[in-house]
Amino acid sequence: MSTLLAVDGLDVTFDRHRVLADLSLHVQAGEILGIIGETGSGKTTLARAVVGLSPVRAGRITFEGTDLTALRGKARRAWRRAGQVQYVFQDPLRALDPQHTVARIVAEGLVVAGTLDRAAIDARVRAALAQVGLDQSLAARLPGQISGGQRQRVLLARAVALQPRLLLCDEPVSALDASNRNHVLRLLADLRDRSGVTVVVISHDLSSLAGIADRVAVLYGGRLVEQGPIGRVLSEPRHPYTALLTASAPSVRREHPIPARALRPAPDHRPVAAFGPDACSYASRCPFATQACVTAPSTAGSEWSVACHHADAWRSRLAVGAMSTRRTA
Amino acid sequence: MSTLTAVRLPSARLALSVLAVVTFLAVAGGTVAPHDPLLQDPDLALRGPSLIHPFGTDYLGRDVFSRLLAGTGTTVVAALESVGVGLALGVLPGLASLWLGRTVEWVLLRAVDAVMTLPFIVFAIAVTGILGNGLSQAMVAIGVLFAPLFFRVTRAAGLSLTRAHYVEAAELFGASRWRILRTHVWGKVVPTVAVTAAQATGGALLAVSSLTFLGIGVQPPAPTWGGVLASELGFLSQQPWAPVIPAALIMVAVAALNALADAIRPGGAA
Secondary structure (H helix, E strand, C coil): CCCEEEEEEEEECCEEEEEEEEEEEEECCCEEEEECCCCCCCCCHHHHHHHHHCCCCEEEEECCEEEECCCCHHHHHHHHHHHHHHHEEECHHCCCCCCHHHHHHHHHHHHHHHHCCHHHHHHHHHHHHHHHCCCCCHHHHHHHHHHHHHHHHHHHHHHHHCCCEEEEECCCCCCCCHHHHHHHHHHHHHHHHHHEEEEEEECCCHHHCCCCCEEEEEEEEEEEEEEEEEHHHHHHCCHHHHHHHHHHCCCCCCCCCCHHHHHHHCCCCCCCCCCCCCCCCCCHHHCCCCEEEEEEEEEEEECCCCCCCCCCCCHHCCCCCHHHHHHHH | HHHHHHCCHHHHHHHHHHHHHHHHHHHHHHHCCCCCCCCCCCCHHHCCCCCCCCCCCCCCCCCCHHHHHHHHHHHHHHHHHHHHHHHHHHHHHHHHHHHCHHHHHHHHHHHHHHCCCCCHHHHHHHHHHHHHHCCCHHHHHHHHHHHHHHHHHHHHHHHHCCHHHHHHHHHHHHCCCCHCCCHHHHHHHHHHHHHHHEEEEEEEEHHHHHHHCCCCCCCCCCCCHHHHHHHCCCCCCCCCCCHHHHHHHHHHHHHHHHHHHHHCCCCCCC
């Protein structure tokens, strides 16, 4: 597989607060990549930076060789009108104009692009609605007149109507019930299988990614801490934070389960050092942090990479007592 | 509540009925007047209401009812002119301050702050003193002073929309600023601007009446509502009831505009 999107050394700063720090991530054509992390870890900022909604302070974002961070004015508008990268917002109610009908919303990108006539746009809108499993009768409704699950699919239909090559979905199922959640996740998988669309799914819920993603990238404190094939990352996490995530998600099956308690610092835990802004982003919460963690670890490995000074050693330091307490419980 | 629903309210219906009558009089007031509004008859000066002169006569024996009917057009057009100037100078810069960057925003905000310090009537008097004593000049001056109101209201209504996700989505489709304003912003700003325009028209009616009362804008003997009020006030000792008629007319028209504005105010009609 070739690299479709490459993010290299990305820094995003809001009011002197560094939200993303030296983040590098490659997305391969045709894959489904899950990006996971807790609230405030920088997942949404990363996606918004890719589409040009977050200010990039340093680093490069390239899409098949086109430097997206260098695009300005008319060039950026022309690139956007081509519709190759589509961003699906997190909150469907806020991302849909309350005064526009579903048909108008789905058609907007095509109308702005200006390459199709009215009949062709209408046909594309009908096809997009069918693709996401929405009844054509909803086309004349306003966003306030349809359900949350339907609104989420309208967002998807608006994106797929442009036949993008990369779809960035920001928490696409976080506000949905289990039935709608599975439906939307299946839709994303179908899109990749049938249309070859590369999909990036942002989520704070590991279990929603486990069924569909090929690879997963884990963010913590604005840094990428681990990325790799989702099956291997979930079964044998190499970063303590990833291990804590998998241990905290009851629906994710692991071959060698480590209780979450063993991965959290003890109540009387004292950090070994004062961890400044250049330290490992997880150091202050990590029970395995040492003096070495005052500097940010480099990301080692290509297919499966991890940013931890103790990636190969922390398991041997797991508190035996914590492990046994949980197992017997 | 939508504007159409709001119009079904009794208060809105009454307001619309009053405004329909005012509009009719503004268009056809001169032709339906029973007497020539300029015809003087010293023998009939300062007469009380009668079948021939329902609102009596003024100090020159002119029929007050006919003068009020004939003056409606000038008064209403002048009020609308000032509101139109205010809309033109307020709404577009209000939107520009949101979408054309920080420099434009800073300059426009400071300009508006400066204009807001000017007092209405004194500024209008100064403008007519410089540009000549005409109603258009006076109304343009009033319109300039209305502009900050429309600027602030438009800006406040549009401020939340600049970072609305559907506006960002439109930007991501490559939509131009003009298209975003047209398709996503305009429809949400217009109801608020319409309410403000209705209220401002009420204020403008008072302003044009005040100016003509002071003799600024319309020159005698041309009739206006404010002019009639001014002439009646000069003879308060002889006819204390007389100023009540033009004053009531101004008050009813302003109240109708305010009632209509209140009824169509988004989310606030009751």
